Amino acid sequence: MASTIREISRQDTVSIAELYEQVRARTMQIVAPLEIEDYVIQTAEFMSPARWHIGHTSWFFETVLQAHKPGYRVYSEDFLFYFNSYYEGFGERIERPKRGTKSRPTVKETVAYRNYIDEQVLAILQSPERLPDVETVLSLVRLGLEHEMQHQELLVYDIKHLLCDQFDAPIKPLPNSAIQVEGMAEIEGGLFRLGYDGSRSNSSYEFAFDNEKPAHQVFLQDYAIDKALVSNGDFLEFINDGGYQNFRWWFSEGWEAVNHEQWRAPLYWELHGEWMIRDFAGLQPAMSKKDEPVTHVSYFEASAFAKWAGKRLPTEAEWEKAACYDSRRNVRTAFPWGDTGPSSGNTNLFENGFWSVAPIGAFPEGANAYGCQQMIGDVWEWTTSDYVPYPGFKTEFDEYNDKWFVNQKVLRGGSFATPQLHVRATYRNFFHAHERWMISGFRCAKDL
Numbered sequence: 001m002a003s004t005i006r007e008i009s010r011q012d013t014v015s016i017a018e019l020y021e022q023v024r025a026r027t028m029q030i031v032a033p034l035e036i037e038d039y040v041i042q043t044a045e046f047m048s049p050a051r052w053h054i055g056h057t058s059w060f061f062e063t064v065l066q067a068h069k070p071g072y073r074v075y076s077e078d079f080l081f082y083f084n085s086y087y088e089g090f091g092e093r094i095e096r097p098k099r100g101t102k103s104r105p106t107v108k109e110t111v112a113y114r115n116y117i118d119e120q121v122l123a124i125l126q127s128p129e130r131l132p133d134v135e136t137v138l139s140l141v142r143l144g145l146e147h148e149m150q151h152q153e154l155l156v157y158d159i160k161h162l163l164c165d166q167f168d169a170p171i172k173p174l175p176n177s178a179i180q181v182e183g184m185a186e187i188e189g190g191l192f193r194l195g196y197d198g199s200r201s202n203s204s205y206e207f208a209f210d211n212e213k214p215a216h217q218v219f220l221q222d223y224a225i226d227k228a229l230v231s232n233g234d235f236l237e238f239i240n241d242g243g244y245q246n247f248r249w250w251f252s253e254g255w256e257a258v259n260h261e262q263w264r265a266p267l268y269w270e271l272h273g274e275w276m277i278r279d280f281a282g283l284q285p286a287m288s289k290k291d292e293p294v295t296h297v298s299y300f301e302a303s304a305f306a307k308w309a310g311k312r313l314p315t316e317a318e319w320e321k322a323a324c325y326d327s328r329r330n331v332r333t334a335f336p337w338g339d340t341g342p343s344s345g346n347t348n349l350f351e352n353g354f355w356s357v358a359p360i361g362a363f364p365e366g367a368n369a370y371g372c373q374q375m376i377g378d379v380w381e382w383t384t385s386d387y388v389p390y391p392g393f394k395t396e397f398d399e400y401n402d403k404w405f406v407n408q409k410v411l412r413g414g415s416f417a418t419p420q421l422h423v424r425a426t427y428r429n430f431f432h433a434h435e436r437w438m439i440s441g442f443r444c445a446k447d448l
């Protein structure tokens, strides 16, 4: 029986303990429709079984208990080995491609471990004054909740890869497009302050990762950026024009991927006489979804489309300025529509419950000052920017973000699988150029 996804409050009236309970409960709501057999299967090297996610997110909190709870004893050395992801500092671990090769710990044992960790963490959160280093513990727990929300999104990707429309997702009906979105916004260049500049909202639950800091000046040329995300209909034109057969649109590495992987369309597209798209709701003609943003494209595919269209992808600074700067009022806001957090009325994030992208123009209230739509939610948007540290970067947690600063591209804006509490205009997500099992799409830019 599918469970309904509940809202998580970003209000200050909620204590850190309540926030912990809400976020942890969300993970179990996501996996609730799975059958026991579904929890342990690994369908590709890049995905992880659901059992691993629910254990690994608990392991993360156990590392906090180990370091900061006086007298804490490890739950199981075997679990430390199986549920560590990539942290060299926390010892030996199973290789990522082998997470689906073991049936132990069982799902039941993993849930018991999860419940035990919850009891232990809640015990310290209910009387934090007893801890010698309360500030550190509270900031690590807050980080642990952001980490958990990242894994909630990964669970959606991984469940889609495993089951897709066989998963009994609690899907709510998609809204219709409310307005036509066409053309490009022209944005003036000059100095722009890129990155997270301290809290802009009144909530103490405001959070930013170290990789979004420090805010710093960058120089932009004048540019234009699409008001709408590239749609399935747009992408179908590229396919029908022989885009996947023409080397001239592709980077050399992208062309190698096209040939090696036999790419002819985005992931989850199937050719049945005509192109069809499979998602959580089933298999439908791509043409019936022509007004929805294209998703499950790699950086290579996004770049090839942009070149074919006579455009290019934006840099992350161009994307961020378009998302949160209003040149007429000379103000910068936390989100395209202002400083209040996202709601189901202005974005398509996980709480909307669509388990899908929404049609272009479905959220006119989420527009920015330049008229760009759906910059937050729906799909993570590829940028041309390399994922590297900002000038003046200081790591706040070893091995979390800093060790990935090579060979990946930045994506911005969050997807329909991103929790509302987790997203910001300054958020820097990152993936390799060939990856496409995540909810990735794009909009184009061009020079003026």
Ligand SMILES: [Fe+2]
Pocket (backbone or CB within 6 Å): 056, 085, 147, 151
């Ligand atoms: Fe993780």
